[in-house]
Amino acid sequence: MYDGGKIIPGLIIFVLFITFPIWYNRGNAGTVPQPELPKKYKQCVLPDADMRAEHMQLLNRWRDQVLRDGDWGFDVKIGDMKYQKSLMNTCMQCHTSKKKFCDRCHTYASVKPYCWDCHVAPVE
Amino acid sequence: MDTKRRNFLKIAGATTLAGLGGPAVVERLVSGTSPAQARAAHGEHPASPGAKTHSAASGHEEKNAPTGRRLGMVVDLRKLRKQPELMEKIVHACHAEHNVPHFPNKKDEIKWIWRTEFDKAFAEHSDYYKDRMTKAGDVLVFCNHCDEPPCVKACPTRATFKTKDGIVAMDYHRCIGCRFCMAACPYGSRSFNWRDPRAGLDMNHINRHFPTRMRGVVEKCNFCAERVGLGKPPKCVEVCGSTRAMIFGDLNDPDSEIRKVLRDNFTIQRKPSAGTHPSVFYIV
Numbered sequence: 001m002y003d004g005g006k007i008i009p010g011l012i013i014f015v016l017f018i019t020f021p022i023w024y025n026r027g028n029a030g031t032v033p034q035p036e037l038p039k040k041y042k043q044c045v046l047p048d049a050d051m052r053a054e055h056m057q058l059l060n061r062w063r064d065q066v067l068r069d070g071d072w073g074f075d076v077k078i079g080d081m082k083y084q085k086s087l088m089n090t091c092m093q094c095h096t097s098k099k100k101f102c103d104r105c106h107t108y109a110s111v112k113p114y115c116w117d118c119h120v121a122p123v124e
Numbered sequence: 125m126d127t128k129r130r131n132f133l134k135i136a137g138a139t140t141l142a143g144l145g146g147p148a149v150v151e152r153l154v155s156g157t158s159p160a161q162a163r164a165a166h167g168e169h170p171a172s173p174g175a176k177t178h179s180a181a182s183g184h185e186e187k188n189a190p191t192g193r194r195l196g197m198v199v200d201l202r203k204l205r206k207q208p209e210l211m212e213k214i215v216h217a218c219h220a221e222h223n224v225p226h227f228p229n230k231k232d233e234i235k236w237i238w239r240t241e242f243d244k245a246f247a248e249h250s251d252y253y254k255d256r257m258t259k260a261g262d263v264l265v266f267c268n269h270c271d272e273p274p275c276v277k278a279c280p281t282r283a284t285f286k287t288k289d290g291i292v293a294m295d296y297h298r299c300i301g302c303r304f305c306m307a308a309c310p311y312g313s314r315s316f317n318w319r320d321p322r323a324g325l326d327m328n329h330i331n332r333h334f335p336t337r338m339r340g341v342v343e344k345c346n347f348c349a350e351r352v353g354l355g356k357p358p359k360c361v362e363v364c365g366s367t368r369a370m371i372f373g374d375l376n377d378p379d380s381e382i383r384k385v386l387r388d389n390f391t392i393q394r395k396p397s398a399g400t401h402p403s404v405f406y407i408v
Contacts, residue, residue, distance in 0.1 A: 063295075067293060067295045068285070068287070068295070069288070070287050070288055070291075070349070071353075072350060072353025072354055088333060117338040118296060118335040118337055118338050120332050120336065122332075123332075
């Protein structure tokens with residue numbers, strides 16, 4: 001190989017440079033987002049893990065049930081309490097801060113849900 | 125093979141007849157009715173409650189007993205004309221309740237319920253030699269929540285649809301802003317959000333229990349589905365209160381108050397010839 005002495009170290013430097021983010025952050029997942037949970041209430045509509053994984057499907061299901069099937073009533077049960085299927089009138093009544101709850105994970109995961117184009121976030 | 129032309133034509137003719145007529149015969153045998161009977165019975169098809177219930181609107185209420193609810197409204201213009209301030213109050217209350225933005229520019233205007241002149245509301249009615257009240261007083265108009273809503277047929281995404289209560293509702297999540305529904309609606313009941321509606325709202329004084337809309341969707345009166353769903357009357361009816369200038373109820377229930385009012389008063393509808401069967405009736 002002509003000029004092997006230059007090409008091979010060059011390639012090694014190039015690969016190291018390209019993979020810089022991988023080896024520099026090795027073994028470090030970054031700061032995990034810490035959404036602030038409501039202090040007064042301990043139980044959500046579904047168990048925590050399910051809420052974390054499926055809250056978007058749940059919200060879509062609620063939307064269809066309320067708008068399409070006219071299911072406006074208070075039929076979501078948490079313990080003895082009954083709630084309406086509503087983002088603004090149920091979820092955000094306990095999770096009173098969009099910035100400290102929704103946004104922390106959404107920003108971390110770089111997802112931009114369009115909920116708040118129409119729905120009104122709580123006053124903070 | 126030695127097929128004669130005569131035989132060939134016979135076979136070809138028989139095959140064509142069987143091909144054209146066969147399915148029709150089979151269909152009739154399977155369904156057990158003739159096409160004419162099937163069409164006559166369509167009006168009371170139990171599979172589509174509300175979708176084909178022309179009870180009060182088309183006048184054969186006894187024949188086609190409709191199933192399901194069909195919410196409707198009677199607007200008593202005799203009472204409203206005497207109190208224009210009540211009309212103003214109704215418009216204001218509805219728009220405040222539903223976070224309807226206010227834009228002074230006519231093109232950007234969003235309206236769910238509004239006042240208009242008699243000739244514009246009832247374009248089909250003769251208006252030669254109008255009486256004093258008709259000339260001076262406005263008419264309160266809003267979505268007619270038609271039994272045969274042309275907007276629902278026009279919507280390519282089913283963002284607008286009829287609920288089981290007969291409300292012509294909108295799912296703003298699905299609206300793509302094509303405005304076909306606006307072209308289809310004969311009453312101009314729909315408004316398009318050309319601008320961000322939040323720019324036309326005082327965001328510190330909005331109703332925080334009801335969403336706003338976003339730029340690029342069509343909006344209109346929802347018959348207060350969110351209130352009716354909880355057993356409350358629509359906001360406009362609530363504002364009328366004891367004046368009973370607007371009466372709300374189930375048109376399919378012969379014992380309801382609205383049906384009693386319809387029995388006792390002569391009412392008219394907007395553009396009946398459009399065949400939309402509005403659920404809103406006016407006492408003039």
